[in-house]
Amino acid sequence: MNDNMHRKDFIKTAIAALATVPLFGGAARAQEADRPKDDASEPTHDMSQFPENWTRPDVIIMILYPGFTALDLIGPQYFFGSLMGAKVHLAAKTLEPVLTDTGVSIMPTIKFQDCPKSCDVLFVPGACQGMLDAIDDKETMDLIRSRGEAARYVTSVCTGSIILGAAGLLEGYKATSHWVTRPMLHHFGAVETDERVVIDRNRITAAGVSAGLDLGLHLTLKLRDEFYARTMQLLAEYAPAPPFDYGTPDRFKKEELDMIRGMFGGFVKKTDALGQKHAKEK
Amino acid sequence: MNDNMHRKDFIKTAIAALATVPLFGGAARAQEADRPKDDASEPTHDMSQFPENWTRPDVIIMILYPGFTALDLIGPQYFFGSLMGAKVHLAAKTLEPVLTDTGVSIMPTIKFQDCPKSCDVLFVPGACQGMLDAIDDKETMDLIRSRGEAARYVTSVCTGSIILGAAGLLEGYKATSHWVTRPMLHHFGAVETDERVVIDRNRITAAGVSAGLDLGLHLTLKLRDEFYARTMQLLAEYAPAPPFDYGTPDRFKKEELDMIRGMFGGFVKKTDALGQKHAKEK
Numbered sequence: 001m002n003d004n005m006h007r008k009d010f011i012k013t014a015i016a017a018l019a020t021v022p023l024f025g026g027a028a029r030a031q032e033a034d035r036p037k038d039d040a041s042e043p044t045h046d047m048s049q050f051p052e053n054w055t056r057p058d059v060i061i062m063i064l065y066p067g068f069t070a071l072d073l074i075g076p077q078y079f080f081g082s083l084m085g086a087k088v089h090l091a092a093k094t095l096e097p098v099l100t101d102t103g104v105s106i107m108p109t110i111k112f113q114d115c116p117k118s119c120d121v122l123f124v125p126g127a128c129q130g131m132l133d134a135i136d137d138k139e140t141m142d143l144i145r146s147r148g149e150a151a152r153y154v155t156s157v158c159t160g161s162i163i164l165g166a167a168g169l170l171e172g173y174k175a176t177s178h179w180v181t182r183p184m185l186h187h188f189g190a191v192e193t194d195e196r197v198v199i200d201r202n203r204i205t206a207a208g209v210s211a212g213l214d215l216g217l218h219l220t221l222k223l224r225d226e227f228y229a230r231t232m233q234l235l236a237e238y239a240p241a242p243p244f245d246y247g248t249p250d251r252f253k254k255e256e257l258d259m260i261r262g263m264f265g266g267f268v269k270k271t272d273a274l275g276q277k278h279a280k281e282k
Numbered sequence: 283m284n285d286n287m288h289r290k291d292f293i294k295t296a297i298a299a300l301a302t303v304p305l306f307g308g309a310a311r312a313q314e315a316d317r318p319k320d321d322a323s324e325p326t327h328d329m330s331q332f333p334e335n336w337t338r339p340d341v342i343i344m345i346l347y348p349g350f351t352a353l354d355l356i357g358p359q360y361f362f363g364s365l366m367g368a369k370v371h372l373a374a375k376t377l378e379p380v381l382t383d384t385g386v387s388i389m390p391t392i393k394f395q396d397c398p399k400s401c402d403v404l405f406v407p408g409a410c411q412g413m414l415d416a417i418d419d420k421e422t423m424d425l426i427r428s429r430g431e432a433a434r435y436v437t438s439v440c441t442g443s444i445i446l447g448a449a450g451l452l453e454g455y456k457a458t459s460h461w462v463t464r465p466m467l468h469h470f471g472a473v474e475t476d477e478r479v480v481i482d483r484n485r486i487t488a489a490g491v492s493a494g495l496d497l498g499l500h501l502t503l504k505l506r507d508e509f510y511a512r513t514m515q516l517l518a519e520y521a522p523a524p525p526f527d528y529g530t531p532d533r534f535k536k537e538e539l540d541m542i543r544g545m546f547g548g549f550v551k552k553t554d555a556l557g558q559k560h561a562k563e564k
Contacts (some may be wrong), residue, residue, distance in 0.1 A: 069360075070356050070359065070360065071356050071357065071359075071360040074352050074353050074386065075354040077384060077386055078384055078491065080349075082384065090386060092448075102360055102362075102363030103363050103391075104356065104359055104388060104389070107379045107386070107387035107388070109385075119406060121366065169561060179519060185362065196522075196523040197523070207519045207521075208517070208519025209360065209517070209518040210520040211520065211523075213492055213524070214522065214523055214524055214525070216479070217524050217525055217526075218525055219524060229525075230526060230533075230544055231528075233524060233526070233529050234529060234531065234533070234534065234542060235490050235491070235527055235542070236353070236490060236491040236492045236529070237440075237489045237490025237491055237492060237493060237529055238492040238522075238524055239478070239489075239493065239527070240490070240492065240520075240522035240524075240529075241478040241479070241480075241493075242495070242496055242520055242522075243479075243495055243499055243500055243503060243511075244499075244511075245521075246513075246515040246516055246517070247514035247515050247519055247522075248516070248519070248521045249516065250514075252516065256513075260513055260516060260517070
């Protein structure tokens, strides 16, 4: 939709149409169990009332693996789950609940082996040790590599970009990661870039954990349009106001940063060693 | 800990101690199934190495009900799950997965009937129709009322404050809610306040959905200290950078807002009617 053309008429039609769709989320609510297409409980609103690009049947695959960070996933999933017409798959090795690294367990909706062969968006969340274990797991990496090679967008939050790198998907692309693992991206042929959300052609990587909300908005913009994305920002009331401003490493003293890095224990060394090994074997 | 006193010595000790605790999250990882206290897999690090207020055994009850918004819960849970020494309960009527309004299902860790009788933090997420259904459910409301009356902090994100109000927990308190339901808070005796996170004595309510991240930081500050909270902000890399600035209603034209409100369908009217009924019966 052209942003200025016929807006008033369009809005009149849209109000009537949207009144039947709670929160852009009617479509989302039908996704809970990857219902078959002929399920009578699929949303029945007349999608033809919307601009065509508002209801595109995008296929989105979000990867779940043991120990991933719940907020890495749920930030973008809030936005993906509100894309009318889209199908969001939460894919894991089995349909058992997946335990995240803050102690909450999330249900997959589909097994890797049943995943669609192609998708519009592949999304990989981050973790600490769980990220290294995922890279060691052939089935997980095979799925990420095969779907990533053909996806319209290949995306990650936090250390998820190290997984994309290990799958060979960031070779020659600008990318970011959690600040702790960002300096290791070059081992995987990626060009380390210090931005909140890094977009290089169809690779879209976000910084640590909370950057998933910004990624979600950027992707809504790409998959729908600016009005849709702005509306989603309002529905999420995303006007952040943290009580202080300590979200980046440059806000800390060196001794404090050393301490905080120390909290990651062997994780930093192990990830760096993995990267060096990857670089040598290339 | 005094912020300036002995910081250098303290940090030296803390680095050694923290090296054994991945991401403040060692404690969190032991919470997955509300393990009994004598479980051998509880974290074994020597908690006496930390400042006393870093490892307080806070009891946090987060309420899950059908149709709640996943991001309302997972934003604060990221921070709660990283409070060393704390126990985070995800409480629901049964231990079955709870389907949220964006299509992801989350596992409870404890049944309402098994919930601790008192807690440091009671937390209630928001929803649309699911919020109204929760208010209609006696068992859910009895739990929220009884735990809320005795909790050190009574907290919510988004329309969760309407649930707190309906439970009689906001009478005479300043509070906020999602921008769509904020004008209805007065029905419940609350003083509508247009701030991202509203703190009035021990009632802490946050605005819509994404405001849960800000709530999480405010509570980390109250339950631990400023250094702990700043460190959590860095671990979450919470330096938000949305692609545009449309997170509040004042950024939209009246006709656009009318359209967006229209998307909520009967929800706005139903919530207002509920509030009026509550006000009359008081």
